[in-house]
């Protein structure tokens with residue numbers, strides 16, 4: 001078995017501990033105090049929430065509002081009313097999200113975007129329209145056709161509508177294209193520093209535990225983009241300074257956690273069980289698209305093109321060439337991972353339906369994998385810890401010369 | 402013409418009564434499966450595709466045979482084979498949590514892909530992923546793509562999130578028909594699209610659609626001559642998948658319409674597994690799919706109580722005609738796009754609530770009953786809110802049952818019967834309570850006194 005690390009951030013300098021403490025506070029802030037403060041400090045500027053996986057936050061930002069990622073209840077919200085809204089065989093995230101709303105914790109939001117990801121979030125958009133008629137609510141569709149003249153044209157129109165709506169909501173009169181180009185630039189920078197952070201994690205995972213990188217990325221749900229960029233930079237600098245021992249852990253890719261988020265303790269459990277998570281799809285929307293969006297010319301077209309060309313592969317997107325297993329195997333190779341943890345929220349059709357495909361492809365490529373289901377409010381980690389520990393041990397055993 | 406034709410069949414000693422249309426539809430469907438089983442030897446191409454918003458007319462224009470995996474799954478359910486298929490799929494690594502239609506299909510495939518008539522089904526020459534109203538479709542065909550070495554045509558139909566199908570959305574769908582679907586069909590068949598043939602098929606669809614709508618709306622009469630849920634999915638609606646756009650469908654709906662006219666003239670109720678229903682006591686609107694493995698049993702629970710379903714949402718999953726939509730040969734691709742986008746599960750929840758509330762009012766229903774199926778997030782997510790909203794807007798009580806489409810593990814007959822009976826009792830009580838509207842079947846609207854709702858949730 002692997003030696004346990006103590007809780008908190010082992011080997012952290014005071015600088016690093018301070019960054020993590022700030023991120024932990026933001027993670028636990030289910031009442032969105034930070035967002036209230038942001039709003040109060042700016043004379044009541046507006047705020048628009050969005051759910052996983054992806055919305056172009058640039059549009060909200062450019063319209064002069066704060067984009068806020070609503071990533072479920074993180075196991076910190078007691079579900080009292082939510083269960084009366086969803087049958088037992090539906091995943092957790094819609095019920096905790098509606099619980100957040102019914103308990104007034106989302107009152108600070110002036111609008112809410114429901115991205116195209118699955119039928120549950122799709123239908124939740126309609127529930128919002130009925131239950132919260134005073135708010136701006138939009139189901140945000142993305143194309144599954146990646147031809148610029150077909151899907152690209154449609155998507156640009158979707159973006160145009162959304163942007164016009166958001167500008168109406170905020171009442172901004174600033175130049176639409178110019179502000180959007182500036183926002184794109186800010187988000188490009190944000191994605192770049194996130195990319196650096198994740199590269200560092202893949203290269204030296206003992207320096208950047210996923211427990212921490214996750215929290216750092218999560219902070220981007222509630223912070224204005226430039227503040228978040230500064231936070232990521234601060235974290236990278238602090239992580240590089242800190243001295244942490246390198247362990248004989250197994251390098252794994254964690255996949256399937258793109259929507260309902262695993263509890264943070266689950267991520268820590270994987271690490272304590274001997275896994276270095278060198279890549280994962282949590283908080284995937286923060287790294288979408290995977291390359292810079294052009295800041296030249298028509299900014300809506302630039303966003304559309306970015307989506308068509310540089311979206312990460314994920315369950316909610318159609319894979320026109322090959323199948324869903326191939327990008328995973330490519331990722332495993334790129335990150336020099338030794339195994340894959342297929343994690344999926346219970347009752348999550350998109351994640352669970354493709355698991356057999358992923359498993360077959362991994363088997364064919366001789367990549368070891370293990371699979372489990374979780375819920376955002378999971379409280380017991382013993383079973384997962386044992387499973388992950390055995391998995392990590394077996395990887396180490398078989399990889400020894 | 403005689404409205405009924407009696408045959409002896411079913412279980413020993415039991416007499417089944419069937420309308421001519423019921424027998425006709427059975428023949429047509431059997432004929433289609435036989436044609437499918439001979440497709441390869443007869444050089445016909447086979448396209449697998451999905452029911453909601455399907456492109457049957459376009460497929461006919463290319464002279465290819467459509468095969469709907471959902472129909473295979475429901476047929477497996479009715480023949481009580483889905484349970485075994487689902488277990489087989491789960492043994493292969495498919496999760497217990499996901500849509501059982503997919504698992505039933507995968508299990509059937511592994512068991513040799515034998516269709517409902519006992520004949521082997523052909524592999525597809527093309528997977529037409531008409532991605533309308535359900536995200537699972539995409540995953541389903543990703544799974545099938547690994548099984549078959551054939552091209553996939555993806556048709557993404559945008560969801561009507563804001564309750565409308567805009568010009569841009571229509572253009573997007575038409576563009577995909579032109580740049581993706583038609584070229585792939587041309588490639589697979591080696592033929593150019595025969596536009597005249599497409600237009601002809603669309604014109605035929607529209608004729609049959611008029612009759613279909615007339616038949617469905619006949620349920621506004623008291624007593625209703627049809628059951629718009631059980632009967633709706635058994636013989637009124639299914640014919641509409643593979644046959645739309647053909648002479649056979651036009652003829653079928655003409656026959657059906659005249660049959661229903663006779664029932665109306667004679668003030669007859671629908672034919673049920675218990676024979677003709679003569680005592681319409683409850684008029685219900687039903688939301689959600691039925692449970693196929695227990696279809697007869699489920700239906701009998703209703704007919705035994707004199708409960709008739711006068712309108713249902715499930716019969717609008719293939720396509721939605723209530724707002725006047727008809728296929729239009731003058732705007733072929735545009736009207737196909739409108740059809741794709743308009744199917745019930747592609748409508749947002751406010752629209753679904755509106756439709757169900759309207760059904761309650763226009764069909765003078767005593768209540769809305771939801772059969773919530775575990776498999777289908779597209780239907781089920783949000784149904785508890787739908788129930789409350791429709792109750793509030795119409796004043797009629799709502800009931801809620803939980804089963805599954807094809808997974809027999811989720812159909813507890815005793816439980817379902819119990820809930821249904823309590824629900825009907827509640828309707829009864831509401832009728833008796835002061836202020837409740839009078840009339841033999843009760844009427845929609847009016848007082849909200851009396852018991853308001855069946856509490857069925859944990």
Ligand code: SF4
Pocket residue numbers: 091092093094117118119120121259260345347348349350351
């Ligand atoms: S967890 Fe899965 S099923 Fe649930 S809302 Fe998210 S993508 Fe949909």
Ligand code: SF4
Pocket residue numbers: 471500501502503534535536537538746776777778779780806
């Ligand atoms: S989720 Fe619903 S609509 Fe989709 S395939 Fe399953 S049963 Fe059909």
